[in-house]
Amino acid sequence: MRVGVLTGGGDCPGLNAVIRAVVRRGVRDYGFEFVGFRDGWRGPLEGDAVPLDIPAVRGILPRGGTILGSSRTNPLERPDGVERVKANIAALGVDAVIAIGGINTLGYARALSDEGVPIVGVPKTIDNDIPGTDYTFGFHTAVDIATGAIDRLHTTAESHKRVLVVEVMGRRAGWIALHAGLAGGANVILVPERPFDLDRVCQWVETRFEATYAPIVCVAEGAVPADPSVIPPLPEGVNTDVPFPGVGEWLSREIEKRTGHESRATVLGHTQRGGTPSPYDRWLATRFGLNAIEAVKNGRFGQAVVLRGARIELEELSVLTGGLKLADPELYEEAEVFFG
Amino acid sequence: MRVGVLTGGGDCPGLNAVIRAVVRRGVRDYGFEFVGFRDGWRGPLEGDAVPLDIPAVRGILPRGGTILGSSRTNPLERPDGVERVKANIAALGVDAVIAIGGINTLGYARALSDEGVPIVGVPKTIDNDIPGTDYTFGFHTAVDIATGAIDRLHTTAESHKRVLVVEVMGRRAGWIALHAGLAGGANVILVPERPFDLDRVCQWVETRFEATYAPIVCVAEGAVPADPSVIPPLPEGVNTDVPFPGVGEWLSREIEKRTGHESRATVLGHTQRGGTPSPYDRWLATRFGLNAIEAVKNGRFGQAVVLRGARIELEELSVLTGGLKLADPELYEEAEVFFG
Amino acid sequence: MRVGVLTGGGDCPGLNAVIRAVVRRGVRDYGFEFVGFRDGWRGPLEGDAVPLDIPAVRGILPRGGTILGSSRTNPLERPDGVERVKANIAALGVDAVIAIGGINTLGYARALSDEGVPIVGVPKTIDNDIPGTDYTFGFHTAVDIATGAIDRLHTTAESHKRVLVVEVMGRRAGWIALHAGLAGGANVILVPERPFDLDRVCQWVETRFEATYAPIVCVAEGAVPADPSVIPPLPEGVNTDVPFPGVGEWLSREIEKRTGHESRATVLGHTQRGGTPSPYDRWLATRFGLNAIEAVKNGRFGQAVVLRGARIELEELSVLTGGLKLADPELYEEAEVFFG
Amino acid sequence: MRVGVLTGGGDCPGLNAVIRAVVRRGVRDYGFEFVGFRDGWRGPLEGDAVPLDIPAVRGILPRGGTILGSSRTNPLERPDGVERVKANIAALGVDAVIAIGGINTLGYARALSDEGVPIVGVPKTIDNDIPGTDYTFGFHTAVDIATGAIDRLHTTAESHKRVLVVEVMGRRAGWIALHAGLAGGANVILVPERPFDLDRVCQWVETRFEATYAPIVCVAEGAVPADPSVIPPLPEGVNTDVPFPGVGEWLSREIEKRTGHESRATVLGHTQRGGTPSPYDRWLATRFGLNAIEAVKNGRFGQAVVLRGARIELEELSVLTGGLKLADPELYEEAEVFFG
Structure with a gap:
């Protein structure tokens, strides 16, 4: 199996840790091959990809940023966007895509998934406002x-x-x-x-x-x-x-x-939003990556990895992209006891 | 209402943050009074207590250690231990105790609670091995x-x-x-x-x-x-x-x-195990404290605050002290993909 | 002998470390007594002082800010400023003043010293622009x-x-x-x-x-x-x-x-400019303090402690306040090799 | 001109910063070429070298360790050591060597320099015990x-x-x-x-x-x-x-x-002794590197860069390797005021 990986949206500590975990487990446990799409959804849209193997992900765990580059490109803005993505994926022999990104990047993933592109999502935002997951990596570093x-x-x-x-x-x-x-x-x-x-x-x-x-x-x-x-x-x-x-x-x-x-x-x-991820975020990003590739192996397309307590679970992309997770009013009131 | 607070067992970043949150919310929201027992269960056993109010807890949030001192004293070792604890608590006019500690300190709390001492527990260990809670404060700092x-x-x-x-x-x-x-x-x-x-x-x-x-x-x-x-x-x-x-x-x-x-x-x-708690642990310890004093107000004795996902809940002390929470074999196997 | 200490100007990590070292050596090695003037030169101007002894300076080494408060008060702005400072110092039984501050605070110190007030200066600025010293504390923290x-x-x-x-x-x-x-x-x-x-x-x-x-x-x-x-x-x-x-x-x-x-x-x-001083600045501030009180003991008034290599020396206040120490053009040119 | 660079002895944060500064200034300001000897003096002894240019040193400033590897190899232990070093240097077209290391590495440098090998030294030790320089990089990180x-x-x-x-x-x-x-x-x-x-x-x-x-x-x-x-x-x-x-x-x-x-x-x-160098050590290591390559350009062989106050100067290798710089008894006595 050949898997494409992409990172979209703003910078967020832990992106490289996800990529490393995906590749490492994919190669070692399942014998998968990998390509990295460059600059988020621009990669699949324009067929811009680089090879990705274990040596390529060595040493990147503590590094901020993303070795794949990022962008806010929306492949659905172009009338032929879906077809181009499908064609480029096919041309590269890619059987599944792991899309790591925030609400926008995952929203495009969801739409493409509805069109039949086999995608597993990994939620990412320093703002922690994606629903369906207790936390996202990058947040605790911020x-x-x-x-x-x-x-x-x-x-x-x-x-x-x-x-x-x-x-x-x-x-x-x-x-x-x-x-x-x-x-x-x-x-x-x-x-x-x-x-x-x-x-x-x-x-x-x-x-x-x-x-x-x-x-x-x-x-x-x-x-x-x-x-x-x-x-x-x-x-x-x-x-x-x-x-x-x-x-x-x-x-x-x-x-x-x-x-x-x-x-x-x-x-x-x-x-x-830059720099080395905190240990908490390296742990979360790594576990997201390990579970994302397992989801690919199990054909759990249209879903994303999420954190629930100390466990990683899977959730529908539609849940993650269906709105914003706002801070609970109760939490805010709890904090007010320290005001003044 | 008058509440006694104690911290027992080994050093753990976040103890002061719990004390501060307990006192702050207790005074401001519920009008409670507080005393601090010195050196864990030695305090109630020997009637050694100090006054505790908002000025006393100012500035302690980022400080490691505990302003109340700690010890491994087991009040149950003495034949008259239970009676002495009860008598000292009564003499100080204390209506409830918040015991912050690890498996031993909480174990004594549970036994005393079974004897009718009104206690709410707050789990503490850098080792993260207390059952019933996703994490304990101090762990992420370590x-x-x-x-x-x-x-x-x-x-x-x-x-x-x-x-x-x-x-x-x-x-x-x-x-x-x-x-x-x-x-x-x-x-x-x-x-x-x-x-x-x-x-x-x-x-x-x-x-x-x-x-x-x-x-x-x-x-x-x-x-x-x-x-x-x-x-x-x-x-x-x-x-x-x-x-x-x-x-x-x-x-x-x-x-x-x-x-x-x-x-x-x-x-x-x-x-x-020493020094300033990480932001994660300050957050968790603070929220444990806020919820522990609320549990006291609600008469939830014999219980302890625990973390479940992003929420603080209550759990029986017997669950927290009934064994060790060991690392999941599955987690360990997940990690093996990075070995070698 | 009784010594007054003051801190003036903007916040700078290491102020407390100086105060602690001054008091500690003054009391232990020379048997001096101390008062702390509050809020820079406002203290001597208005006779606002607090007692200062070893317990008062315990634990302040790693703390940012200054336990004495600070201000930009210029005692020379008032026509009777010099007389008031002298009168207040006399009334408090103060034999010498240690003034810790930047170019302005030390400038007032120099003027008062010229009027006969016995002062030893300690240079302080995160900007490192005071002449006569290789570095000032606070700079390396910044x-x-x-x-x-x-x-x-x-x-x-x-x-x-x-x-x-x-x-x-x-x-x-x-x-x-x-x-x-x-x-x-x-x-x-x-x-x-x-x-x-x-x-x-x-x-x-x-x-x-x-x-x-x-x-x-x-x-x-x-x-x-x-x-x-x-x-x-x-x-x-x-x-x-x-x-x-x-x-x-x-x-x-x-x-x-x-x-x-x-x-x-x-x-x-x-x-x-806030927060705990770096180890380098704790070392420098401590050594400045130790040497400032020795200068007081030796009657080296009108002078200030300075860093030369790894040694602390004394220099005339007039040298420290006579202009700004700008960055050497040669250093800047050296750095240009990394531009672009 | 072609310059060989080597790093010897124990790990020390800042080694890579020196290498980067040497190469960057050598290429940009003087048009020099570079080779990196691998593993300290083992490189010249065995003729083991890699090319070194600006792309090779990009991004290494904050990284601990050394991209050239290190060892404690003493080239003088072999009877033909000096001849082999000379022959290998000649074979590689190397006109000068920059040796970055502690007392042992610089001691071999001095001996080889006496034998006519053109060497400039850069002192390195986290222990700060090399004479002739106020500080060495690595020390403040430790x-x-x-x-x-x-x-x-x-x-x-x-x-x-x-x-x-x-x-x-x-x-x-x-x-x-x-x-x-x-x-x-x-x-x-x-x-x-x-x-x-x-x-x-x-x-x-x-x-x-x-x-x-x-x-x-x-x-x-x-x-x-x-x-x-x-x-x-x-x-x-x-x-x-x-x-x-x-x-x-x-x-x-x-x-x-x-x-x-x-x-x-x-x-x-x-x-x-590992990990990223502190900002102070990055600054010192960078300035040592910039001045070491200038010393090469000026033919100042048999010398080493040293820190004096805020300036980088040159000193004879014999001074740096002639003994240990021990901590001044006066400094120790100064510190005693804090004991107990």
Whole structure:
């Protein structure tokens, strides 16, 4: 059997660990052959593939990025996309595809699967917002980095009696803010799932100053105020895949204006999504890979590997791509006990 | 309501995070009062307690160790132990106890609970061998440290064409070895659950030298050879809470002797169980604490908080203390694809 | 003898390590007493001081921030500033002051020293731009954090064929950019000391894309283009202690516009100046403290501790405050061999 | 010009950074060609070399180990060693050799240089015991790792009222123990340069228990008791390149026996010498490489690059190999103020 592997979407620590596990088990346990498609779905669409064997995946476990490259190419945008993918796969002698990616990449996988392309999916997102799985790899690495940053900001907040606002990733779901905020001991956590009341935020800041002086506000990049009329019009040319770009900087200025306490914002940005995966994510990515190739062997096409507790299971691609997994309101309320 | 908190057994990153969450939610949401018992079950046994309030738990989230001290005291060893614990608890006006500890500490909790002491348990072990919960806090911190060490050893193995044996914690269960070995890309992983065949180990080492030269052997401190007759007699005065103390050093010498390749052993030791908890463990410990105090409020005595997937649930103390959670043979076999 | 200690200026990892070493050696070796002035020169100006002894400095070695608080208060701004400082010092029975701070804090120290206040200085800046000393503590911690961020950005640059611009601290001197850029393998490094030619930057980016695709541009926050007319007018309310606020974001947009390659900016911000000091900085800060109190004992007022090679020496405060130590052009040229 | 590069001796983070800088500057600034000798002096002795160009050194800056391999081969042990080295170098068209290594590797370099082989040396040792240079690369990485371990051990010592002995590298010089012990806040530091008095050590442990309970004893692997008669006879087959193998374990047992306080030993071992170099060491190794190839260009054979303050200078190989740079007694006394 010959299997094609591709990685699509944004960078995410653990992609290489999946590829390595897939190839290693496929070759050693099942005698499969492999090709790597380059740059996500662009590879099958354009027939761009490279050979993939055990020597090719040696040493890549701890490396961030993806040896196959990535892209956001949507093969279904082209009228002949499905046919081209099928033709290229056939021409390369590929019997099955393992698609590693986020909601978009897996969404294309699902559509192609419905058209008869034999695909097994591997969910990937640092945002942790794919349904059907407890966690995705990359997420805990992002949380580690964001928590490390919050740890560092505490001392500056304390020594300088300042508010420090830290903006973390999370466009639609606040998982990173929630986990890193809780782990870092933030005094306010703001997530996209729950529009925030600026007065309430300022109250928490004041309460914190009464007890000690180190208010850390951890805000997801996708968070928005409850009153959208306060959002200033966007400057020209600003990226708009979040409802309120620059929310962290804005919040910092508003807090300073309203409470009179000096405030500074830090935007963590891309450092959260690159670099070596954490041990947790290497373990999860490796186990996803091992189970994905087993699913291929068992002909479980149209499905994806997911984490349930400490076990890897299979789930329909339609479940993973049917919506977003938002942070549970109960979890958020649980965290509020640390606010202020 | 007045609640007593204690921490028992070996050091484990996250103990302070549990204490902080318990107190914070107890005071803010339920208006409870708290006392901290000193040094595990020695505190209730001897009536040694300190006041515990929100200022007392400020800033302890990222700190390793426990502000309450710990011990391995078994209150049941004394004939009047149960009565003394009850009397001291009554004298301090304590209505419920939160016991944070491993299998022994929770075992005493269970026995006391059977005698009518109102107790909620919080499982703790870096070894991850308590049943009924997917993971315990402290475990992923230990895996992070062990994996970081393995990452560093790879380059020495490669540059010097040596075998490097790394001995990690895990007296009865091989979870740390399995996770860190997989995450660190070890070429052989040996766990207590499966006695090892030295010839097979040497074969894997040889195979690795054929492909490249960097065999890393990750061995749990509780691993044993399948043929116990090869275990040398213990030198006088050596600690014997593992069946084969010094297994890492022995393995290193045997591999060198049998394969002719130079070999070195590193024993990670106590660095695995101290220091700041990882963000994952801060999150888990915090959520355990938040849910433990809620269980107290709801009168769920004789139970303990456990992790199931991404949720915290309650389970009978008898389930947590009824045996050891060993590493699944299937997981171990899954990992074997990376051996050699 | 009774000694007052103060910390002034921005946050800097290692301040607490200096305080601890000063107090520890002062008490144990010389039998001195100590007071801590609160919030830099505001303490002596307003007579705000706290007792300082060995128990007060226990455990603070690894902690960022400063237990004494900090401020940018200039005691010389008030007409009666010198007299008030002298009167408050006398009232507290303080015989000598150890002032730990950057160019401003040490500048006030120098002026007060000229007026007869017995002061020993300890230089502090993460920017490393104080003359007379090879390095200051805090600098290598900032370099560690910035390099860690660059390490992480590489994989995203590679996997996504993007340019990644990382803006690091350094308003007037480019030491952090130079060290972190070199240690992180950046492909372009831009420093305040040498205004940059945007065309040349784009050329380096293109060269890098030819060889591989991972151009990392490391730019100091104080860097400016050689042609200042390209600097856009500042938006209202923007902080202006650098000549071109937002240089990183601007550079990223310009590179994308001119080369056609996608580009993203990351601004590291305050994470570079808080948190636990690196071992190097703990060592340097500790040795500065040990030698500062010895200088007090020897009556070496008007001087400051400095690092020369592996030795701590004393230097006139006038030398440390007489200008800025800029990055050597030769060092910058040495680094250029890695550009492109 | 064609230059051969070799790396000899034990693993040391930064070797690859030197190789990269040498090749990069040699090719780009001077148009040189390069070959890499494999496995230290074995390469020139046996004529074993590989081509070395810019693509070959891409991406190796952050990687531990050495892409050229290493060995302890002494080319002078063979009667025809010098002639063979000369002949092989000539056969490969090599005009100059850059030898990167410790005291042994540089010692062979010096002898060959005296015989007319054109060599520039680059000093390397994690032990920091080579004279003529303030620091060597690898040292600060080892200090970082050892300090991180001590940081972790503190909480276990505190929570369990235990003594924790940590044995670090340093066979003949105590630099790592001194730096890591000081940076980690150890309560006793023992170095090879100053044989220790066990009674004094136990006194310090007791003093510490009086103030708080967390005695950390940081001992270099080469430390010895002042009274050598207490050293137990070596078990058969034990490595003897230190005067008292197992000094850490022994010390732990003796402290427990004499003070009655529980004590545990941790031996950090090879984790101190592998893995990615710290930013400081990447900077130093890179600058050593840049200056070594410039020395070749300028015909400065028989010399080596050294660090003096923040500058790289050249020094005679005879100075670097003429003895050991031991830790200054004054530094050790300075540190004693933190003991107990």
